Amino acid sequence: MPYCSKCGSYIDDSMNSCPSCGAVILQKKSTDNNSSQDSNNTTNTIPNNNYYTSSYTTNNNENxxxxxxxxxxxxxxxxxxxxxxxxxxxxxxxxxxxxxxxxxxxxxxxxxxxxxxxxxxxxxxxxISCSCMDCYSYKLVDDSFWREKLWEEIFD
Amino acid sequence: MYPIIHLFGNFQIGTYGLCCVLGGVFAVLLMLWNAKYFNHNRYDLIEATAFILLGALTGAKLLYIIISWDYVINIFNNNGLSIETISYFMQSGFVFYGGFLGGLTAIILYAKFQKKPVMEYLKCIAPSIPLAHAFGRIGCFMAGCCYGIPFDPPIGIIMPDAIAAPQNIPLFPVQLLESTLNLLLAVILQILMIKIKNKERIVYLYLIIYPVIRIFTEQFRYDSERGFFLGFSTSEIISACILIFGVVLLLKNICITKKQQ
CATH class of the missing domain: 1.20.58 (Methane Monooxygenase Hydroxylase; Chain G, domain 1)
Structure with a gap:
């Protein structure tokens, strides 16, 4: 379903302006690619599935x-x-x-x-340890002293 | 069961963390694979994933603090506000629903920032969530947390070296049950991703089916530290709310689709 590139609201094909923000729709293209067999779909480029409300290009060489x-x-x-x-x-x-x-x-x-x-x-x-607090803190190096201290705290 | 994997010398890693990361990696790969159905830019999805992860970690920790407030206060009162205590506190104690809600908030904010409907991202992500969750539950089983009710063998399993489960008592492997059901859910959602036209319904179906799975498996859970309210666990209450929300959204979508036809 197509959407407005200015505010992101879904719009119908028959609309000429966005009902949410009022932006004028200049170009109409489809969004969903319903074909699962489409092997020509390149996804490493900027998507061209928007409704454009303005057209300008930027030449950004900054890194x-x-x-x-x-x-x-x-x-x-x-x-x-x-x-x-x-x-x-x-x-x-x-x-x-x-x-x-x-x-x-x-x-x-x-x-x-x-x-x-x-x-x-x-x-x-x-x-990432267990989701409950009553567990050990796992480290890269076995630290028995720290584990014993936690064990005493839990069961005292 | 096996909370730590010893590699060489004193070098060791936690099994739970390893399973969670494996689940995350497979979930991201599945999401990038599903990008072809929506003509998405894959770097946009990777950036969205980073924000979701940040939101999920924040939400999971915040919800844990809320439901275990007394325990958290006790830890800091007994040990003071030191770097060791804060480090220990930050490394453990996460709740899945907190992560779910935090991640959802993050993707909504990211979609607004990118000026796209949030559903465009959610449709791509939906089958990946139960896949990651399935791996996480295997990690819970290996670590010995989120354990089940006492149950007779052969179904009940004794968990030696468990980090939270009671020792020497055969317990129902509810972690494996939930992992299997989540994996099945991921397969169903992925099949629907290929077959159906209205792909937003995949999101609504996840919001309906997962809470049912969660409410069912909660009956077999025995770890009471998760928090209870009016006889129901916090997870059951949140599951019921999400289930109602999912049903309402699906019915609304079906009505809108019929009107358009």
């Missing part, structure tokens, strides 16, 4: 987000043993690199994406 994602990916891997820092930096790195790849895909942002994913995965594996 700030890509560089930031690369740095955050490295930080996420380095701090993956520190728990929440590795997770948060990994998530932000993934978001920034994806945003950069949408605008201007390049090697630095792709590398930032890969490093951020690796850092996030390592951080999550190491530090």
């Amino acid at each position: 700030g987000k890509g560089i930031a994602s690369l740095v955050l990916g490295i930080v996420s891997i380095v701090f993956s043993s520190s728990g929440i820092v590795g997770i948060v930096t990994g998530i932000i790195g993934i978001a920034l690199s994806s945003a950069q790849n949408k605008e201007n895909k390049n090697g630095i942002s792709t590398a930032g994406l890969i490093l951020s994913i690796i850092g996030l995965v390592i951080s999550l594996i190491c530090f």
